[in-house]
Amino acid sequence: MLASATLFASVLAQSQDIGSPDPDLLTRIYPGKAYSPYADRSFPNNVxxxxxxxxxxxxxxxxxxxxxxxxxxxxxxxxxxxxxxxxxxxxxxxxxxxxxxxxxxxxxxGIATDIQSGAPNILANPKGKEWAEGFKKGGEAAGEAAFDLITHFAQMKVPAELVEQYSPGSEVYNxxxxxxxxxxxxxxxxxxxxxxxxxxxxxxxxxxxxxxxxxxxxxxxxxxxxxxxxxxxxxxxxxxxxxxxxxxxxxxxxxxxxxxxxxxxxxxxxxxxxxxxxxxxxxxxxxxxxxxxxxxxxxxxxxxxxxxxxxxxxxxxxxxxxxxxxxxxxxxxxxxxxxxxxxxxxxxxxxxxxxxxxxxxxxxxxxxxxxxxxxxxxxxxxxxxxxxxxxxxxxxxxxxxxxxxxxxxxxxxxxxxxxxxxxxxxxxxxxxxxxxxxxxMERKETYATTGPRIPVRFFGGWNFTDEDLRSRAPAFRGYEKGVPMGSDLPAAAGESPSFMVYALRDPVGANLDRIQIVKGWMDTKGKTHEKVYNVAWSDNREADAKGNLPPVGNTVDLEAANWSNTIGASELATVWSDPDFNPKHKAFYYARVIEIPTPRWVVYDRLRYGSKIPEGAKLIHQERAYTSPIWYTP
Structure with missing residues (x-):
């Protein structure tokens, strides 16, 4: 497994060591390319x-x-x-x-803005007038009016004349x-x-x-x-x-x-x-x-x-x-x-x-x-x-x-x-x-995070190797040898698919705990299964026989609503092959990137307002990113 910043250090060290140059390194990383690796680059290169x-x-x-x-x-x-x-x-x-x-x-x-202003057509309707008066009172009355309108909407009981006035075809709506x-x-x-x-x-x-x-x-x-x-x-x-x-x-x-x-x-x-x-x-x-x-x-x-x-x-x-x-x-x-x-x-x-x-x-x-x-x-x-x-x-x-x-x-x-x-x-x-x-978005080359801006790349293929990560720009190899997130694996060309995944921490955020690959599959009897694999992680932790890792630790300072990046990694990457692959099983794979623990928003409220946090509220969490899957079809 290749993990953390040490993954990329070797190629930089080799390129700077003029006493032992590797003349083939460029062509191995960028086969058939001009000296400038960005010349004729056509794949998506920005997040x-x-x-x-x-x-x-x-x-x-x-x-x-x-x-x-x-x-x-x-x-x-x-x-x-x-x-x-x-x-x-x-x-x-x-x-x-x-x-x-x-x-x-x-x-x-537009009905809400007219309720706010007490528009004549709203006040002319008994229910509309009730909502407008509730909003005007403010506080609890406004809240009750809002929920009453939402309930009427969900039950499709909003007065027909109001629906008509705020529907496509009406002057207001158009x-x-x-x-x-x-x-x-x-x-x-x-x-x-x-x-x-x-x-x-x-x-x-x-x-x-x-x-x-x-x-x-x-x-x-x-x-x-x-x-x-x-x-x-x-x-x-x-x-x-x-x-x-x-x-x-x-x-x-x-x-x-x-x-x-x-x-x-x-x-x-x-x-x-x-x-x-x-x-x-x-x-x-x-x-x-x-x-x-x-x-x-x-x-x-x-x-x-x-x-x-x-x-x-x-x-x-x-x-x-x-x-x-x-x-x-x-x-x-x-x-x-x-x-x-x-x-x-x-x-x-x-x-x-x-x-x-x-x-x-x-x-x-x-x-x-x-x-x-x-x-x-x-x-x-x-x-x-x-x-x-x-x-x-x-x-x-x-x-x-x-x-x-x-x-x-x-x-x-x-x-x-x-x-x-x-x-x-x-x-x-x-x-x-x-x-x-x-x-x-249409080709699904997109991913979700819970808020942090974590750059993540995820590629699938049949012959990725550790050598493909000996670069600060492994996406070249990702697109040349495989497919990006949101895609289908090409026809089988090996015993097991391989996946290249790498992530960088949010520049102003928390370090990374680990990268996981989530696999789901259906066996030949039609039963579905799932498994989560830890594939890259920080801090030289050792996985047990089942692949489980000890927790990364916790540096959160609840008093100051802060944490320190003294644990975790600024970047993680690996090439991983599915050890449980069965070519007869349909499957999907996606990457999940987990940050080290950080404070939830309620802790910042307590710091700034002195708010009393209710019992049962979670104070610490580990934010994350979810890539779009890559699918395998027999």
Missing amino acids: YWGETHLHTGLSLDAGLFGNILGHEDAYRFARGEQITSSGGLQVKLGRPLDWLVITDHSDMM NLWYDITETADAYNEPGQFTALIGYEWTSVPKGFNLHRNVILRDGGDKARKVTPLTTQPPLGTTDPLDLYAWLQDYEDNTGGQALAISHNGNLSNGWLFPLTDTYAGGKVDKNYVELRAKWEPLYEVTQIKGDGETHPFLSPNDEFADYETLDKGNLDLTQLKQDDMLQREYAREALKNGLALETSLGTNPYKFGMVGATDSHTALSTAEEENFFGKSTSAEPSPSRVEHPFVESKLGAIEGYELAASGYQGVWANENTREAIFDA
């Missing part, structure tokens, strides 16, 4: 950071919770400007983002969509900052979160030829097949391109990754799996409302499975979670189930890449623990926010301190443009 799930005050729930910020505010903030939050706080990102998709809920966009697309075009600067146009299709029947974020590759000229798909009757639909039809119509009618990203599934109560029947009453049949595979190439594996990679019930042998787990029930906590729901909610189990569905139906509907996003409803894309502005305006930094539930019902509560300061998405692309960012 660009952003997210695909952010709400402004135009979203009905965000606005009613007090968000008064719009799209211009969100773009300015993402680009690195300091702005004033809806709660009146000065806020700025530690580092600007490279790109952003604002995805306001497509249903009833003007808003025009403004949204124009603003995105105005803030889109190719090579500097990318503003992709999108929206969130908000399917949430009975509180089961089945949302999808729709991303367009194109500018406003094409986006304005359509209006978003909604879910409220009579024009809307909660059936994903209708969303796929909308996406097809968009491409057919505009010549543009679009895709959808499945929302984090941990609040879907088993409906996001169905195996037999869909919630909309359809069947998981040949048509469903083909359309889902075509239109949903990505999955939101981590965000504010919890981490969705796996669950300790599903992965009892995975010591890192219980990370930011939020598994109490559905979105409004009107139905509690049952264990049998979990396999249809989490990424790893869905990837495994996809192998089985492919065998029976011919297409794998869950062959997705990984993305991270915030799902923040503040218009502030903050995934930094020390700079976390919460899920909604009511959860912006304050001395008491750790004590306020995110959701509360007769069945219990999702506590505010349980929310995660997560996540971001890294995209490997040649340039920072709409086309390059979208194309990288």
Whole structure:
């Protein structure tokens, strides 16, 4: 195993040792290349950071919770400007983002701002007047009004006249969509900052979160030829097949391109990754799996409302499975979670189930890449623990926010301190443009982190060797000899596939504990399995006979909300071959990069406000990155 910085030191030492030159080293590392290794380089060479799930005050729930910020505010903030939050706080990102998709809920966009202002048409409706008066009172009354509107929305009981006034085709809605697309075009600067146009299709029947974020590759000229798909009757639909039809119509009618990203599934109560029947009453049949595979190439594996990679019930042998787990029930906590729901909610189990569905139906509907996003409803894309502005305006930094539930019902509560300061998405692309960012997402050359900006490369092939890592730029060998994350392994050309993975710590973040490769496979009897392999790690620890490692240690200073990088590694890398490979078994592999322990956001609240952290709140965690998988098919 090659690990840590010593991996790369040997090539540097050889190149500087003029007494013992290696004239063949260049040609072995860059075969057939000119002296400059970057001449004619065509593969994606930059990682660009952003997210695909952010709400402004135009979203009905965000606005009613007090968000008064719009799209211009969100773009300015993402680009690195300091702005004033809806709660009146000065806020700025530690580092600007490279790109952003604002995805306001497509249903009833703009109603919240009219409720805030007490617009005449709102006050003329008894229910609208009730919501407006509640918002005007503020405090608990405003919160109750917001939840009442959300409940009416989930139960499809919003008064029909209000739905009509804030639906596609209405003057209010069409003007808003025009403004949204124009603003995105105005803030889109190719090579500097990318503003992709999108929206969130908000399917949430009975509180089961089945949302999808729709991303367009194109500018406003094409986006304005359509209006978003909604879910409220009579024009809307909660059936994903209708969303796929909308996406097809968009491409057919505009010549543009679009895709959808499945929302984090941990609040879907088993409906996001169905195996037999869909919630909309359809069947998981040949048509469903083909359309889902075509239109949903990505999955939101981590965000504010919890981490969705796996669950300790599903992965009892995975010591890192219980990370930011939020598994109490559905979105409004009107139905509690049952264990049998979990396999249809989490990424790893869905990837495994996809192998089985492919065998029976011919297409794998869950062959997705990984993305991270915030799902923040503040218009502030903050995934930094020390700079976390919460899920909604009511959860912006304050001395008491750790004590306020995110959701509360007769069945219990999702506590505010349980929310995660997560996540971001890294995209490997040649340039920072709409086309390059979208194309990288479509080919799944993208990955998720829980917030840190960890550069990660992951390649699969059949003949990678340790020699391929004797360079500061091993991606040359990765693309020449194999395929990147999000791809299928080429036809078998060896006894076992080999994988090259390397990661660098976030330049201003924590050191790395380890790199793991997660494997899922289906045997010849149709049974699925999983295994997590430690493949590279820091601090010269020794694995036991089963491959398990002792913990990396813990340098967290809770009093100062700090840690020291005196443990861990600044970089880790290895070439790993699957020791349990069976050429008859379908399989997937993805890399998981784990940081050393660091403080959670609640510790920073205690430091700055003197907040009393509730018993049961986690204070320390190990942040991570998840690459998109690489698949093997016999």
